[in-house]
Amino acid sequence: MNELTPIAQPPRQRKPDWIRVKAPTSAGFAETKRLMREKNLATVCEEAACPNIGECWTKKHATVMILGDTCTRACAFCNVKTGMPRAVDPMEPDHVAEVAVQMGLAHIVITSVDRDDLPDGGAKQFVKVIEAIRKAAPRTTIEILTPDFRNKADAAVEMIVAARPDVYNHNLETVPRLYPTIRPGARYYASLRLLESVKKHDPSIFTKSGVMLGLGEERLEVHQVMDDMRSADIDFLTMGQYLQPTPKHAKVIDFVTPQAFDAYAAIARAKGFLLVASSPLTRSSYHAGDDFERLRANREAKLARA
Numbered sequence: 001m002n003e004l005t006p007i008a009q010p011p012r013q014r015k016p017d018w019i020r021v022k023a024p025t026s027a028g029f030a031e032t033k034r035l036m037r038e039k040n041l042a043t044v045c046e047e048a049a050c051p052n053i054g055e056c057w058t059k060k061h062a063t064v065m066i067l068g069d070t071c072t073r074a075c076a077f078c079n080v081k082t083g084m085p086r087a088v089d090p091m092e093p094d095h096v097a098e099v100a101v102q103m104g105l106a107h108i109v110i111t112s113v114d115r116d117d118l119p120d121g122g123a124k125q126f127v128k129v130i131e132a133i134r135k136a137a138p139r140t141t142i143e144i145l146t147p148d149f150r151n152k153a154d155a156a157v158e159m160i161v162a163a164r165p166d167v168y169n170h171n172l173e174t175v176p177r178l179y180p181t182i183r184p185g186a187r188y189y190a191s192l193r194l195l196e197s198v199k200k201h202d203p204s205i206f207t208k209s210g211v212m213l214g215l216g217e218e219r220l221e222v223h224q225v226m227d228d229m230r231s232a233d234i235d236f237l238t239m240g241q242y243l244q245p246t247p248k249h250a251k252v253i254d255f256v257t258p259q260a261f262d263a264y265a266a267i268a269r270a271k272g273f274l275l276v277a278s279s280p281l282t283r284s285s286y287h288a289g290d291d292f293e294r295l296r297a298n299r300e301a302k303l304a305r306a
Contacts, residue, residue: 144169
């Protein structure tokens with residue numbers, strides 16, 4: 001081999017049948033896309049190349065991504081573009097509320113890019129969006145999926161919790177050992193403390209977190225993450241298969257079988273989570289509305305037994 005001989009790269013793993021989905025073609029999908037463009041809103045469904053976009057948008061379910069479509073970080077798993085974001089849109093809260101009304105949403109999920117460039121990390125915009133939805137669609141339940149608000153988490157969480165979302169989600173994403181390569185801009189225990197602080201400020205707010213599998217994590221490491229989550233009093237755990245969005249992103253180490261996801265779910269339930277969603281296609285906001293109703297019913301049943 002001479003210095004001009006290219007180094008062979010391992011082939012990308014072929015997706016197994018259980019992870020394949022059909023391309024979206026329905027009228028409902030087209031209508032949801034039209035509405036998001038009309039309101040100048042980004043969605044994590046599109047930006048993160050979610051495999052469930054066809055199913056969710058057909059049912060007019062979408063996860064709105066506030067604070068623009070450009071993230072200040074570059075996580076190895078995420079397909080959202082990185083760079084210097086634009087100024088925060090002051091009309092964004094009203095546009096999100098209008099979408100909630102026009103789509104007749106019983107439950108809405110709001111997430112955002114990381115905005116390390118903002119003094120509050122974007123927390124005030126979350127508050128404004130929650131307030132706008134409460135005013136325009138008071139019966140719509142609100143789930144937020146926030147970043148970690150690096151170095152600003154205490155003030156950000158206090159501000160957002162005071163606005164009283166129904167569900168506060170923040171994803172741990174993977175096991176601690178893989179953070180330096182998969183989530184280098186974040187800190188595992190800082191994310192745990194953020195979720196724990198939500199409960200300390202308001203125990204009535206449901207907390208939720210998720211992890212991706214297939215990045216090279218070990219089974220006992222996943223069990224430890226479950227224990228850490230329960231120590232932080234997290235109510236709802238989601239687990240799904242990591243999919244490599246482009247060749248530049250972290251590779252899929254293995255495709256976890258549906259049976260393995262079921263086994264993880266059984267262990268998580270035994271550890272005391274109020275609700276567990278665990279399957280190859282599970283994502284943070286997949287079936288979020290239905291899951292919220294189950295989450296609320298499970299809490300009521302637990303309190304009745306106490």
